[in-house]
Amino acid sequence: MIEAVFKPVLSGYPLSELQELLHPLPRFRVKQIFSWISRGVRSFAEMTDLSQSLRADLGERFSLYASEVAARLKDPDGTEKLQISLRDGCLIEAVLLTDGEERRTACLSTQAGCPQGCVFCKTGALPFRRNLDSAEIVEQFLHLRGAAADGDADANTISNIVIMGMGEPMLNLAELRRAVSVFTASEGFGLSGRRITVSTSGIAAGIRDLADNGPRVRLALSLTTADTALREHLMPVTKSNPLPEVKAALQHYQQCEGRRITLEMVLLGGLNTRREDVDALQAFIRGLDAVINLIPWNPVEGMSFAGRPLREPEPGELAAFMAELEQRGIAFTRRYRKGRTIGGACGQLGGMREPYSLTTRDRVSTSTPSPVTSTSFSRRQPPWTGS
Numbered sequence: 001m002i003e004a005v006f007k008p009v010l011s012g013y014p015l016s017e018l019q020e021l022l023h024p025l026p027r028f029r030v031k032q033i034f035s036w037i038s039r040g041v042r043s044f045a046e047m048t049d050l051s052q053s054l055r056a057d058l059g060e061r062f063s064l065y066a067s068e069v070a071a072r073l074k075d076p077d078g079t080e081k082l083q084i085s086l087r088d089g090c091l092i093e094a095v096l097l098t099d100g101e102e103r104r105t106a107c108l109s110t111q112a113g114c115p116q117g118c119v120f121c122k123t124g125a126l127p128f129r130r131n132l133d134s135a136e137i138v139e140q141f142l143h144l145r146g147a148a149a150d151g152d153a154d155a156n157t158i159s160n161i162v163i164m165g166m167g168e169p170m171l172n173l174a175e176l177r178r179a180v181s182v183f184t185a186s187e188g189f190g191l192s193g194r195r196i197t198v199s200t201s202g203i204a205a206g207i208r209d210l211a212d213n214g215p216r217v218r219l220a221l222s223l224t225t226a227d228t229a230l231r232e233h234l235m236p237v238t239k240s241n242p243l244p245e246v247k248a249a250l251q252h253y254q255q256c257e258g259r260r261i262t263l264e265m266v267l268l269g270g271l272n273t274r275r276e277d278v279d280a281l282q283a284f285i286r287g288l289d290a291v292i293n294l295i296p297w298n299p300v301e302g303m304s305f306a307g308r309p310l311r312e313p314e315p316g317e318l319a320a321f322m323a324e325l326e327q328r329g330i331a332f333t334r335r336y337r338k339g340r341t342i343g344g345a346c347g348q349l350g351g352m353r354e355p356y357s358l359t360t361r362d363r364v365s366t367s368t369p370s371p372v373t374s375t376s377f378s379r380r381q382p383p384w385t386g387s
């Protein structure tokens with residue numbers, strides 16, 4: 001089979017790499033090009049402080065973008081979701097969140113699909129395709145910023161980035177590093193690492209790598225439950241990354257970074273809102289500087305666990321869980337849910353229109369970690385679900 005040959009895409013190059021790629025262009029010229037890219041120009045012709053011949057030469061040898069917006073949905077609450085088409089046909093999604101104070105946050109994906117198979121997550125039920133490269137990560141930000149600016153010149157700012165979209169960032173740390181280097185360069189986007197949060201399902205080696213080698217960003221762990229037996233079913237990554245190892249890695253991160261960690265708890269009705277879950281959480285946070293973020297599950301049609309449809313916690317169930325946390329002095333926040341009507345909320349990505357077909361072949365990959373789907377877990381009957 002003949003594979004398509006694509007020109008190198010400049011949007012994902014950190015400044016130092018761009019300098020090497022464009023050698024022997026002088027450094028100030030490379031900085032100009034880097035700056036134009038971060039301003040979101042769509043063609044080399046728009047780089048008006050470069051000579052005509054240089055613009056033509058760049059256009060011959062390179063591309064500016066590796067992706068394009070395929071579809072766009074807007075929730076009445078202001079959340080926007082973009083479906084983005086990559087050059088090989090993969091589809092990914094990115095979300096723009098706006099809070100009441102006009103702070104805009106870009107939620108970006110790092111993989112097409114996800115091999116982690118968390119049973120409550122739509123993305124985890126899709127076949128894993130591949131890691132994204134840094135251009136494909138950076139361009140999600142550019143596309144979202146373009147959407148934010150649409151018809152509103154003052155809206156052309158995104159203040160925060162959360163790496164909480166499709167995929168497990170720690171499985172694609174090298175390309176994420178390059179993308180963060182682009183985001184934080186003062187010659188370009190100029191975002192502080194304090195405004196970038198990377199969320200992991202709990203890969204201890206990745207957390208240690210991040211702590212030891214950067215980038216210096218905020219860290220969130222999608223914990224969901226600290227009860228190992230339940231978590232092994234809800235988040236299969238727990239089997240290869242036991243919670244004590246994950247906790248030790250988090251403590252190492254905190255020693256290196258001195259930053260508070262966010263522990264995200266996706267609350268599933270009748271599953272992880274038990275007193276035992278609070279007990280386990282209380283033990284897990286001992287020795288950690290962490291804030292708990294409660295996320296009542298955002299419904300995704302057709303998702304089940306242990307033969308039963310997943311559901312949101314009942315209001316009383318949620319209230320009781322929060323009261324138990326309060327009684328024990330465990331500080332928490334409750335995430336304001338956004339983008340649910342467009343499948344743009346936490347755990348819903350991958351549903352704009354069905355971009356993949358779930359085939360047996362897709363579910364079994366020889367070159368990547370084996371994706372575990374929610375359906376494979378729905379056959380099990382763990383003891384806590386009753387008969």
Ligand code: SF4
Pocket residue numbers: 114115116117118121122123124125165166167168200201222347
């Ligand atoms: S929650 Fe995150 S790590 Fe788990 S399947 Fe979904 S995208 Fe992957």
